[in-house]
Amino acid sequence: PVNISRSTAIAACYVALKHLFPDVPANAGVLDPVDIIIPDESLLSASAPKPVGGYTETILRIIDVVFTAIGKLDPSRALANAYGTINALSLAGHRDDGSRWVMFSFFGGGHGGHxxxxxxxxxxxxxSMATIPPLEILEAAYPVAFRRWGLRPDSGGAGQHRGGLGAVYEIEVLANGADGFFFGERGRHAPQPVGDGKPAAMNRFSYRAD
Incomplete structure (x- = not known):
């Protein structure tokens, strides 16, 4: 499921507003005048015993919606969609000595023009306020080798102010066998522009087993 709780949905709206109005301090007094209406029994208001999961994707889509709505009301604050997915990759297996290893990391992408x-x-x-981990740290900690880590050419949406470029990652597992799990989106629907801009490139994920 991609349900999220009401409090999480409200927090996502606050995060989007902070991006759009960075000079406004983040405190309860500033947020109090903001009314957020969320229907009961909806994707954005799951309550026990309903499960929640994949919440990052739903949060990011809420942020996109708020960006788009504010941009239509005030073009001077228009902000196109970012890459809009968490790009979570998990690899796991056993080292030669039999010990287990699990690598879990998020991978970035381009942000919208403004x-x-x-x-x-x-x-x-x-x-997120976290930074993307350096490949040297991941290679030192896990039996993996990054064969490619660079900007993805022409992946940002075209326009008067183009979108930022995404990235290309190629990872080789050096251990004898591993299980992989990827969680992400934007493989069917591209990040959307504002005004007369063009959509960004879509996400792609592939693997090869030898």
Whole structure:
């Protein structure tokens, strides 16, 4: 499921507003005048015993919706969609000595262009303050080798101010066998522009087993 709780949906709206109005301080007094209406028994208001899961994707889509709505009301604050998915990759297996290893990491992408300039290339998701881990750290900790880690050419949406570039990752597992799990979106529906801009490239994921 991709249900989220009401409190999580409200937090997503606050995060989006902070991106759009960065100079406004984040405190209860500032947020109090903001009314957020969420229907009961909806995707955005799951309550016990209903399960929740994959919440990052739903949060990121809420942020996209808020960006788009504010951009239509005030073009000077228009902000195109970011890459809009958490891109979570998990690899797991056994080392030669029999010990277990699990690598879990998020991978970034391009952010949308805005009224004042181009979007950020290869940034982390708008819901995170974390940085993308250096490949050297991952290679030192796990039996993997990054054969490619770079910007993805022409992946940002075209426009007067283009979207930031996404990234290309190619990872080789050096251990004898491993299980992989990928959680992400934007493989069918591209991040959307604002105004007369063009959509960004879609997400692609592939693997090869020898």
């Amino acid at each position: 009224a004042d300039g181009d979007g950020l290339s290869h940034g982390n998701a708008p819901i």
